[in-house]
Amino acid sequence: MATDPTISLKIRTSLGDYLKRDPATILPSQHLRDDLGLDSMAVIELLYRIEEAFDIQIPDQDLMGLTTVGHVVSYVEKRLGKTGAAAPAKKPTKPAKPTSKKKP
Protein backbone atom coordinates (compact mmCIF):
# COMPACT_ATOMS: atom_id res chain seq x y z
CA MET A 1 0.00 0.00 0.00
CA ALA A 2 1.37 3.41 -0.97
CA THR A 3 1.61 4.80 2.51
CA ASP A 4 3.76 7.54 3.92
CA PRO A 5 6.02 5.91 6.54
CA THR A 6 6.44 9.15 8.48
CA ILE A 7 2.73 9.29 9.25
CA SER A 8 2.68 5.74 10.58
CA LEU A 9 5.81 6.39 12.62
CA LYS A 10 4.44 9.61 14.08
CA ILE A 11 1.21 7.88 15.12
CA ARG A 12 3.03 4.89 16.62
CA THR A 13 5.39 7.24 18.45
CA SER A 14 2.43 9.13 19.81
CA LEU A 15 0.87 5.87 20.97
CA GLY A 16 4.19 4.73 22.43
CA ASP A 17 4.49 7.98 24.40
CA TYR A 18 0.98 7.60 25.70
CA LEU A 19 1.33 3.93 26.59
CA LYS A 20 4.94 4.26 27.80
CA ARG A 21 6.16 1.52 25.50
CA ASP A 22 8.47 1.11 22.51
CA PRO A 23 6.72 2.32 19.32
CA ALA A 24 8.39 -0.55 17.43
CA THR A 25 6.18 -2.98 19.35
CA ILE A 26 3.02 -1.26 18.15
CA LEU A 27 1.64 -2.89 15.00
CA PRO A 28 -0.95 -1.64 12.50
CA SER A 29 -3.10 -4.69 13.07
CA GLN A 30 -3.42 -4.04 16.78
CA HIS A 31 -6.84 -3.13 18.12
CA LEU A 32 -6.77 0.03 20.20
CA ARG A 33 -9.02 -1.37 22.89
CA ASP A 34 -8.55 -5.14 22.80
CA ASP A 35 -4.79 -5.25 22.11
CA LEU A 36 -3.50 -1.96 23.48
CA GLY A 37 -5.96 -1.63 26.33
CA LEU A 38 -7.21 1.88 25.52
CA ASP A 39 -10.66 2.64 26.88
CA SER A 40 -12.94 5.03 25.00
CA MET A 41 -11.61 8.02 26.92
CA ALA A 42 -8.01 7.03 26.18
CA VAL A 43 -8.84 6.77 22.47
CA ILE A 44 -10.21 10.30 22.63
CA GLU A 45 -7.03 11.52 24.33
CA LEU A 46 -4.91 9.79 21.69
CA LEU A 47 -6.89 11.36 18.86
CA TYR A 48 -6.52 14.73 20.57
CA ARG A 49 -2.74 14.29 20.29
CA ILE A 50 -3.01 13.17 16.70
CA GLU A 51 -5.18 16.15 15.78
CA GLU A 52 -2.41 18.40 17.03
CA ALA A 53 0.44 16.42 15.47
CA PHE A 54 -1.13 16.59 12.00
CA ASP A 55 -3.09 19.83 12.39
CA ILE A 56 -6.42 18.22 11.54
CA GLN A 57 -9.81 18.08 13.21
CA ILE A 58 -11.47 14.70 13.51
CA PRO A 59 -15.27 14.98 13.52
CA ASP A 60 -17.18 12.91 16.09
CA GLN A 61 -18.78 10.91 13.29
CA ASP A 62 -15.40 9.57 12.14
CA LEU A 63 -14.49 8.15 15.54
CA MET A 64 -16.25 4.83 15.30
CA GLY A 65 -14.20 3.72 12.28
CA LEU A 66 -10.96 4.15 14.16
CA THR A 67 -10.55 0.90 16.02
CA THR A 68 -7.06 -0.32 15.06
CA VAL A 69 -3.69 1.38 14.72
CA GLY A 70 -3.91 0.76 10.96
CA HIS A 71 -7.30 2.47 10.77
CA VAL A 72 -5.90 5.55 12.44
CA VAL A 73 -2.90 5.61 10.07
CA SER A 74 -5.08 5.19 6.96
CA TYR A 75 -7.50 7.79 8.22
CA VAL A 76 -4.77 10.39 8.76
CA GLU A 77 -3.22 9.57 5.37
CA LYS A 78 -6.57 10.05 3.72
CA ARG A 79 -7.19 13.30 5.53
CA LEU A 80 -3.76 14.58 4.49
CA GLY A 81 -4.28 13.36 0.94
CA LYS A 82 -1.15 11.19 1.09
CA THR A 83 -2.69 8.16 -0.50
CA GLY A 84 -5.40 7.42 -2.97
CA ALA A 85 -5.07 3.74 -2.25
CA ALA A 86 -7.74 1.70 -0.61
CA ALA A 87 -7.67 3.25 2.82
CA PRO A 88 -11.01 2.43 4.31
CA ALA A 89 -10.54 4.63 7.32
CA LYS A 90 -14.18 4.12 7.89
CA LYS A 91 -17.42 3.90 6.11
CA PRO A 92 -20.31 5.90 7.42
CA THR A 93 -21.83 2.76 8.84
CA LYS A 94 -25.58 2.35 8.64
CA PRO A 95 -28.10 4.79 10.05
CA ALA A 96 -25.60 5.99 12.56
CA LYS A 97 -25.18 3.94 15.69
CA PRO A 98 -24.60 5.78 18.91
CA THR A 99 -20.99 6.85 19.25
CA SER A 100 -20.49 8.78 22.42
CA LYS A 101 -19.12 6.86 25.38
CA LYS A 102 -19.78 9.22 28.25
CA LYS A 103 -22.37 9.08 30.94
CA PRO A 104 -22.36 12.52 32.60
Next chain:
Amino acid sequence: MRARVVVTGLGIVSPIGIGVSEFWKAALAGQSGISAITSFEPFPMDGYRSKIAGQVRGFAVERFLDSAHGERVDRYAQFALVAAKEALADSGIQMAKEDPHRIGVIVGAGMGGMVMGEREVTQLYQQQKPHRVHPNFIPVITLNSASGIVAMATGAKGPNLTISTACSSSAHALGQALQCIREGRADVVIVVGADASITPLVFAGFCSLRALSSKFNDQPERASRPFEQSRDGFVMGEGAGTLILESAAHAKKRKARIYAEVAGYAATSEAYHMVIPREDGLEVAHTMKLALADAGMTPAQVDYINAHATSTAIGDAVEAKAIRQLFKSRADKIAINATKSLIGHTLGAAGAIGGIASVLALHTGQIHPTANYDDPDPACALAGLSRSPQERRIKVALLNAFGFGSNNAAVVLKQVGT
Protein backbone atom coordinates in the same frame (compact mmCIF):
# COMPACT_ATOMS: atom_id res chain seq x y z
CA MET B 1 -39.47 6.50 64.43
CA ARG B 2 -37.65 8.65 61.95
CA ALA B 3 -39.46 11.68 60.58
CA ARG B 4 -41.29 11.37 57.28
CA VAL B 5 -40.35 13.94 54.68
CA VAL B 6 -42.64 15.56 52.14
CA VAL B 7 -42.41 18.00 49.24
CA THR B 8 -44.48 21.14 49.71
CA GLY B 9 -43.11 23.61 47.17
CA LEU B 10 -41.62 23.68 43.68
CA GLY B 11 -39.78 26.27 41.62
CA ILE B 12 -37.92 26.14 38.32
CA VAL B 13 -35.88 28.05 35.78
CA SER B 14 -35.57 25.95 32.63
CA PRO B 15 -35.02 26.19 28.88
CA ILE B 16 -38.73 25.51 28.37
CA GLY B 17 -40.08 27.88 30.95
CA ILE B 18 -39.38 29.99 33.97
CA GLY B 19 -41.90 28.97 36.60
CA VAL B 20 -43.44 25.57 37.27
CA SER B 21 -46.71 26.05 35.39
CA GLU B 22 -44.96 27.23 32.22
CA PHE B 23 -42.40 24.41 32.47
CA TRP B 24 -45.00 21.71 33.04
CA LYS B 25 -47.27 22.86 30.23
CA ALA B 26 -44.32 22.86 27.80
CA ALA B 27 -43.04 19.52 29.11
CA LEU B 28 -46.39 17.79 28.63
CA ALA B 29 -46.53 19.21 25.10
CA GLY B 30 -43.10 17.73 24.42
CA GLN B 31 -41.71 21.15 23.61
CA SER B 32 -37.95 21.33 23.05
CA GLY B 33 -35.80 23.97 24.69
CA ILE B 34 -32.75 23.19 22.56
CA SER B 35 -31.52 25.77 20.06
CA ALA B 36 -28.40 27.18 18.42
CA ILE B 37 -26.00 28.82 20.87
CA THR B 38 -26.02 32.59 20.48
CA SER B 39 -24.65 33.70 23.83
CA PHE B 40 -20.95 33.38 22.88
CA GLU B 41 -21.08 36.30 20.46
CA PRO B 42 -18.80 37.83 19.29
CA PHE B 43 -16.85 34.60 19.93
CA PRO B 44 -17.31 32.46 16.79
CA MET B 45 -19.01 29.04 16.96
CA ASP B 46 -17.18 27.68 13.87
CA GLY B 47 -14.57 25.67 15.76
CA TYR B 48 -17.09 23.88 17.99
CA ARG B 49 -18.16 20.36 17.04
CA SER B 50 -21.48 20.88 18.80
CA LYS B 51 -23.24 24.21 18.32
CA ILE B 52 -26.47 23.80 20.27
CA ALA B 53 -27.70 23.83 23.86
CA GLY B 54 -30.74 24.08 26.10
CA GLN B 55 -30.54 27.74 27.00
CA VAL B 56 -32.75 29.74 29.34
CA ARG B 57 -34.03 32.55 27.16
CA GLY B 58 -35.15 35.96 28.30
CA PHE B 59 -33.81 35.66 31.84
CA ALA B 60 -33.21 39.00 33.51
CA VAL B 61 -32.73 38.56 37.22
CA GLU B 62 -34.19 41.96 38.08
CA ARG B 63 -37.50 40.89 36.55
CA PHE B 64 -37.82 38.12 39.10
CA LEU B 65 -36.31 39.51 42.27
CA ASP B 66 -37.06 42.70 44.10
CA SER B 67 -33.83 42.68 46.13
CA ALA B 68 -30.22 43.28 45.15
CA HIS B 69 -29.15 39.74 46.06
CA GLY B 70 -29.11 38.63 42.44
CA GLU B 71 -26.78 41.32 41.21
CA ARG B 72 -23.63 40.07 42.88
CA VAL B 73 -23.79 36.42 41.96
CA ASP B 74 -23.23 34.42 38.80
CA ARG B 75 -25.94 33.24 36.45
CA TYR B 76 -26.32 29.80 38.08
CA ALA B 77 -26.88 31.37 41.50
CA GLN B 78 -29.37 33.84 40.01
CA PHE B 79 -31.29 30.85 38.64
CA ALA B 80 -31.09 29.27 42.10
CA LEU B 81 -32.48 32.41 43.74
CA VAL B 82 -35.40 32.69 41.33
CA ALA B 83 -36.30 28.99 41.63
CA ALA B 84 -35.98 29.10 45.44
CA LYS B 85 -38.18 32.16 45.69
CA GLU B 86 -40.90 30.53 43.60
CA ALA B 87 -40.74 27.28 45.57
CA LEU B 88 -40.88 29.02 48.92
CA ALA B 89 -43.91 31.05 47.85
CA ASP B 90 -45.50 27.88 46.46
CA SER B 91 -45.01 26.11 49.79
CA GLY B 92 -46.81 28.85 51.70
CA ILE B 93 -44.02 28.98 54.28
CA GLN B 94 -43.87 32.38 55.92
CA MET B 95 -40.37 32.89 57.18
CA ALA B 96 -41.52 35.38 59.82
CA LYS B 97 -43.50 32.60 61.50
CA GLU B 98 -40.69 30.03 61.41
CA ASP B 99 -37.64 29.39 63.55
CA PRO B 100 -34.95 30.30 60.98
CA HIS B 101 -32.44 27.89 62.52
CA ARG B 102 -34.76 25.03 61.62
CA ILE B 103 -34.69 25.88 57.91
CA GLY B 104 -31.72 24.69 55.86
CA VAL B 105 -30.49 25.12 52.32
CA ILE B 106 -28.79 22.36 50.35
CA VAL B 107 -27.67 23.16 46.82
CA GLY B 108 -26.38 20.79 44.17
CA ALA B 109 -24.09 22.47 41.65
CA GLY B 110 -21.63 20.91 39.25
CA MET B 111 -19.74 23.80 37.70
CA GLY B 112 -20.62 26.94 39.65
CA GLY B 113 -19.86 30.53 38.67
CA MET B 114 -18.19 29.92 35.36
CA VAL B 115 -19.55 32.96 33.53
CA MET B 116 -17.61 35.41 35.65
CA GLY B 117 -14.85 32.85 36.21
CA GLU B 118 -14.07 32.59 32.53
CA ARG B 119 -14.32 36.32 31.94
CA GLU B 120 -11.92 37.21 34.73
CA VAL B 121 -9.36 34.56 33.77
CA THR B 122 -9.41 35.67 30.14
CA GLN B 123 -9.03 39.32 31.08
CA LEU B 124 -6.17 38.66 33.47
CA TYR B 125 -4.17 36.67 30.94
CA GLN B 126 -4.86 39.12 28.12
CA GLN B 127 -4.26 42.35 30.02
CA GLN B 128 -1.88 41.13 32.72
CA LYS B 129 -3.37 43.51 35.26
CA PRO B 130 -3.85 41.55 38.49
CA HIS B 131 -5.25 44.61 40.25
CA ARG B 132 -8.15 44.60 37.77
CA VAL B 133 -9.42 41.16 38.84
CA HIS B 134 -12.89 41.85 40.16
CA PRO B 135 -13.19 41.99 43.97
CA ASN B 136 -16.19 39.72 43.71
CA PHE B 137 -14.35 37.06 41.71
CA ILE B 138 -13.60 34.74 44.64
CA PRO B 139 -17.04 34.94 46.33
CA VAL B 140 -18.69 34.37 42.95
CA ILE B 141 -16.70 31.33 41.84
CA THR B 142 -16.68 29.71 45.26
CA LEU B 143 -18.96 26.76 44.76
CA ASN B 144 -21.25 27.53 47.69
CA SER B 145 -22.17 30.98 46.42
CA ALA B 146 -25.66 29.77 45.52
CA SER B 147 -26.39 28.13 48.88
CA GLY B 148 -25.07 31.26 50.58
CA ILE B 149 -27.14 33.71 48.60
CA VAL B 150 -30.33 31.62 48.94
CA ALA B 151 -29.89 31.73 52.72
CA MET B 152 -29.31 35.48 52.67
CA ALA B 153 -32.35 36.06 50.49
CA THR B 154 -34.65 33.87 52.60
CA GLY B 155 -33.20 34.16 56.08
CA ALA B 156 -32.74 30.39 56.40
CA LYS B 157 -30.18 29.90 59.19
CA GLY B 158 -30.12 26.10 59.40
CA PRO B 159 -27.60 23.77 57.75
CA ASN B 160 -26.23 25.40 54.61
CA LEU B 161 -24.45 23.02 52.29
CA THR B 162 -23.36 22.54 48.72
CA ILE B 163 -23.07 19.14 47.12
CA SER B 164 -20.92 18.88 44.02
CA THR B 165 -20.95 15.49 42.34
CA ALA B 166 -21.14 16.64 38.73
CA CYS B 167 -24.32 15.51 37.00
CA SER B 168 -25.84 13.87 40.09
CA SER B 169 -25.29 16.88 42.40
CA SER B 170 -28.87 17.81 43.10
CA ALA B 171 -30.14 14.24 43.37
CA HIS B 172 -27.66 13.96 46.23
CA ALA B 173 -28.87 17.33 47.54
CA LEU B 174 -32.38 15.84 47.72
CA GLY B 175 -31.05 12.77 49.49
CA GLN B 176 -28.95 14.73 51.96
CA ALA B 177 -31.94 16.95 52.73
CA LEU B 178 -34.06 13.86 53.35
CA GLN B 179 -31.49 12.58 55.84
CA CYS B 180 -31.11 15.98 57.47
CA ILE B 181 -34.85 16.22 58.19
CA ARG B 182 -35.13 12.55 59.14
CA GLU B 183 -32.42 13.06 61.73
CA GLY B 184 -34.27 16.04 63.14
CA ARG B 185 -31.61 18.59 62.26
CA ALA B 186 -34.10 20.77 60.36
CA ASP B 187 -37.85 21.04 59.81
CA VAL B 188 -37.52 22.40 56.30
CA VAL B 189 -34.74 22.22 53.70
CA ILE B 190 -34.74 24.32 50.55
CA VAL B 191 -33.21 21.93 48.02
CA VAL B 192 -31.80 23.54 44.91
CA GLY B 193 -30.02 22.22 41.85
CA ALA B 194 -28.43 24.85 39.65
CA ASP B 195 -25.91 25.19 36.85
CA ALA B 196 -25.38 27.74 34.09
CA SER B 197 -22.08 27.12 32.41
CA ILE B 198 -22.79 27.21 28.70
CA THR B 199 -19.65 29.29 28.31
CA PRO B 200 -16.95 29.17 25.60
CA LEU B 201 -14.44 27.24 27.73
CA VAL B 202 -16.74 24.79 29.51
CA PHE B 203 -18.63 24.06 26.32
CA ALA B 204 -15.35 23.47 24.46
CA GLY B 205 -14.31 21.09 27.23
CA PHE B 206 -17.44 18.98 26.82
CA CYS B 207 -16.89 19.03 23.03
CA SER B 208 -13.33 17.74 23.54
CA LEU B 209 -14.64 14.97 25.76
CA ARG B 210 -16.66 13.92 22.71
CA ALA B 211 -19.62 13.79 25.04
CA LEU B 212 -21.93 16.15 23.16
CA SER B 213 -24.25 15.52 20.24
CA SER B 214 -22.82 16.95 17.03
CA LYS B 215 -24.99 15.30 14.39
CA PHE B 216 -28.04 17.49 14.79
CA ASN B 217 -26.58 21.00 14.80
CA ASP B 218 -29.00 21.94 12.01
CA GLN B 219 -31.99 20.46 13.83
CA PRO B 220 -31.34 21.33 17.46
CA GLU B 221 -34.71 20.12 18.74
CA ARG B 222 -33.88 16.61 17.47
CA ALA B 223 -30.45 16.33 19.12
CA SER B 224 -31.41 15.10 22.60
CA ARG B 225 -32.80 11.61 22.00
CA PRO B 226 -32.34 9.37 25.03
CA PHE B 227 -32.61 5.60 24.41
CA GLU B 228 -33.06 6.22 20.70
CA GLN B 229 -31.18 4.50 17.91
CA SER B 230 -29.45 7.55 16.41
CA ARG B 231 -28.48 9.34 19.62
CA ASP B 232 -24.91 10.63 19.52
CA GLY B 233 -24.24 12.36 22.81
CA PHE B 234 -25.88 14.71 25.25
CA VAL B 235 -26.95 18.29 24.74
CA MET B 236 -25.75 20.73 27.34
CA GLY B 237 -28.43 22.64 29.20
CA GLU B 238 -28.72 25.17 32.01
CA GLY B 239 -31.28 25.92 34.68
CA ALA B 240 -32.29 25.48 38.29
CA GLY B 241 -34.90 23.51 40.17
CA THR B 242 -36.01 23.89 43.78
CA LEU B 243 -38.01 21.53 45.96
CA ILE B 244 -39.07 22.45 49.47
CA LEU B 245 -38.60 19.40 51.67
CA GLU B 246 -40.29 19.43 55.00
CA SER B 247 -41.02 17.04 57.82
CA ALA B 248 -44.54 15.66 57.44
CA ALA B 249 -45.36 16.81 60.97
CA HIS B 250 -44.28 20.38 60.24
CA ALA B 251 -46.24 20.42 56.98
CA LYS B 252 -49.32 19.04 58.69
CA LYS B 253 -49.11 21.57 61.49
CA ARG B 254 -49.21 24.45 59.06
CA LYS B 255 -51.82 22.71 56.87
CA ALA B 256 -49.55 22.78 53.83
CA ARG B 257 -50.43 21.32 50.46
CA ILE B 258 -48.34 18.17 50.05
CA TYR B 259 -47.17 17.14 46.60
CA ALA B 260 -45.44 13.88 47.45
CA GLU B 261 -43.30 12.11 50.00
CA VAL B 262 -39.53 11.66 49.66
CA ALA B 263 -39.18 8.11 50.86
CA GLY B 264 -35.70 6.82 50.13
CA TYR B 265 -32.22 7.62 48.89
CA ALA B 266 -28.99 5.85 48.04
CA ALA B 267 -25.52 7.09 47.17
CA THR B 268 -22.82 4.85 45.74
CA SER B 269 -19.60 4.95 43.78
CA GLU B 270 -18.66 2.60 40.97
CA ALA B 271 -14.99 3.19 41.85
CA TYR B 272 -14.38 2.58 38.17
CA HIS B 273 -13.63 5.44 35.77
CA MET B 274 -13.83 9.25 35.75
CA VAL B 275 -16.29 9.42 32.85
CA ILE B 276 -17.19 5.88 31.71
CA PRO B 277 -19.84 3.86 33.56
CA ARG B 278 -19.43 0.17 34.23
CA GLU B 279 -20.96 -1.52 31.23
CA ASP B 280 -22.59 -4.33 33.20
CA GLY B 281 -24.99 -1.93 34.95
CA LEU B 282 -24.60 -3.78 38.25
CA GLU B 283 -23.74 -0.72 40.31
CA VAL B 284 -26.65 1.29 38.90
CA ALA B 285 -29.05 -1.58 39.67
CA HIS B 286 -27.56 -1.83 43.16
CA THR B 287 -28.06 1.90 43.75
CA MET B 288 -31.74 1.77 42.78
CA LYS B 289 -32.20 -1.30 45.00
CA LEU B 290 -30.58 0.43 47.98
CA ALA B 291 -32.77 3.51 47.58
CA LEU B 292 -35.89 1.31 47.54
CA ALA B 293 -34.68 -0.55 50.61
CA ASP B 294 -34.13 2.79 52.35
CA ALA B 295 -37.77 3.58 51.55
CA GLY B 296 -38.85 0.19 52.91
CA MET B 297 -40.08 -0.80 49.46
CA THR B 298 -39.42 -3.45 46.86
CA PRO B 299 -38.82 -3.13 43.11
CA ALA B 300 -42.31 -4.57 42.55
CA GLN B 301 -43.85 -1.35 43.87
CA VAL B 302 -42.20 1.07 41.44
CA ASP B 303 -44.40 2.32 38.64
CA TYR B 304 -42.49 5.28 37.25
CA ILE B 305 -38.81 6.08 36.62
CA ASN B 306 -37.44 9.49 35.77
CA ALA B 307 -34.32 8.19 34.07
CA HIS B 308 -30.92 9.87 34.11
CA ALA B 309 -30.91 9.27 30.33
CA THR B 310 -28.49 11.80 28.92
CA SER B 311 -28.65 10.53 25.32
CA THR B 312 -25.12 9.15 25.25
CA ALA B 313 -24.56 5.75 23.70
CA ILE B 314 -23.21 3.91 26.70
CA GLY B 315 -24.95 5.82 29.49
CA ASP B 316 -28.46 5.07 28.27
CA ALA B 317 -27.62 1.46 27.45
CA VAL B 318 -26.20 0.88 30.94
CA GLU B 319 -29.21 2.47 32.63
CA ALA B 320 -31.65 0.38 30.57
CA LYS B 321 -29.65 -2.75 31.34
CA ALA B 322 -29.71 -1.94 35.06
CA ILE B 323 -33.48 -1.34 34.97
CA ARG B 324 -33.93 -4.76 33.34
CA GLN B 325 -31.67 -6.40 35.92
CA LEU B 326 -33.53 -4.99 38.88
CA PHE B 327 -37.11 -5.00 37.68
CA LYS B 328 -36.90 -8.11 35.48
CA SER B 329 -40.18 -8.78 33.65
CA ARG B 330 -41.79 -5.76 35.27
CA ALA B 331 -39.31 -3.43 33.51
CA ASP B 332 -41.68 -3.00 30.56
CA LYS B 333 -44.65 -2.19 32.76
CA ILE B 334 -42.98 0.80 34.40
CA ALA B 335 -43.61 4.22 32.87
CA ILE B 336 -40.28 5.86 32.06
CA ASN B 337 -39.32 9.24 30.71
CA ALA B 338 -36.25 11.36 30.14
CA THR B 339 -36.55 15.02 31.06
CA LYS B 340 -33.25 15.71 29.28
CA SER B 341 -34.94 14.96 25.94
CA LEU B 342 -36.72 18.32 26.37
CA ILE B 343 -34.17 20.61 28.00
CA GLY B 344 -30.80 18.91 27.56
CA HIS B 345 -28.52 18.03 30.43
CA THR B 346 -28.60 20.78 33.02
CA LEU B 347 -25.71 19.13 34.93
CA GLY B 348 -25.99 20.07 38.61
CA ALA B 349 -29.63 21.07 38.14
CA ALA B 350 -30.64 17.81 36.48
CA GLY B 351 -31.51 15.88 39.64
CA ALA B 352 -33.72 18.63 41.02
CA ILE B 353 -35.46 19.22 37.68
CA GLY B 354 -35.97 15.46 37.26
CA GLY B 355 -37.26 15.49 40.83
CA ILE B 356 -39.80 18.18 39.93
CA ALA B 357 -40.95 16.15 36.90
CA SER B 358 -41.31 13.12 39.20
CA VAL B 359 -43.23 15.01 41.87
CA LEU B 360 -45.57 16.42 39.23
CA ALA B 361 -46.04 12.97 37.71
CA LEU B 362 -47.09 11.65 41.14
CA HIS B 363 -49.24 14.67 41.81
CA THR B 364 -51.02 14.95 38.44
CA GLY B 365 -50.84 11.42 37.01
CA GLN B 366 -49.30 12.86 33.85
CA ILE B 367 -45.95 11.77 32.50
CA HIS B 368 -44.26 14.08 30.06
CA PRO B 369 -43.14 12.68 26.70
CA THR B 370 -39.60 11.59 25.91
CA ALA B 371 -38.92 13.74 22.87
CA ASN B 372 -37.34 12.14 19.80
CA TYR B 373 -37.97 8.57 20.93
CA ASP B 374 -38.57 7.66 17.29
CA ASP B 375 -36.69 4.40 16.71
CA PRO B 376 -35.97 2.59 19.96
CA ASP B 377 -32.40 1.29 20.20
CA PRO B 378 -32.76 -2.48 20.66
CA ALA B 379 -29.96 -2.26 23.23
CA CYS B 380 -32.11 -0.14 25.50
CA ALA B 381 -35.70 -0.41 24.38
CA LEU B 382 -38.15 -0.18 27.26
CA ALA B 383 -41.88 -0.36 26.66
CA GLY B 384 -42.64 2.35 29.19
CA LEU B 385 -40.93 5.05 27.11
CA SER B 386 -43.08 7.13 24.82
CA ARG B 387 -42.79 10.25 22.73
CA SER B 388 -46.39 11.03 23.69
CA PRO B 389 -47.55 12.14 27.12
CA GLN B 390 -48.88 9.29 29.25
CA GLU B 391 -51.65 9.35 31.81
CA ARG B 392 -51.11 6.83 34.53
CA ARG B 393 -51.97 6.76 38.17
CA ILE B 394 -48.56 6.23 39.69
CA LYS B 395 -47.81 5.77 43.33
CA VAL B 396 -44.07 5.24 43.51
CA ALA B 397 -41.42 7.04 41.47
CA LEU B 398 -37.70 6.48 41.19
CA LEU B 399 -35.31 9.25 40.21
CA ASN B 400 -31.90 8.25 38.83
CA ALA B 401 -28.81 10.43 38.55
CA PHE B 402 -25.24 9.47 37.70
CA GLY B 403 -22.20 11.70 37.61
CA PHE B 404 -18.61 11.93 36.43
CA GLY B 405 -16.27 10.64 39.07
CA SER B 406 -18.02 7.23 39.02
CA ASN B 407 -20.89 8.48 41.08
CA ASN B 408 -24.50 7.25 41.38
CA ALA B 409 -27.62 8.45 43.18
CA ALA B 410 -31.22 7.26 43.34
CA VAL B 411 -34.16 8.87 45.12
CA VAL B 412 -37.56 7.31 45.80
CA LEU B 413 -40.64 9.53 45.82
CA LYS B 414 -44.16 8.37 46.46
CA GLN B 415 -47.71 9.48 46.99
CA VAL B 416 -48.40 10.23 50.61
CA GLY B 417 -50.10 7.27 52.25
CA THR B 418 -48.63 4.71 49.84
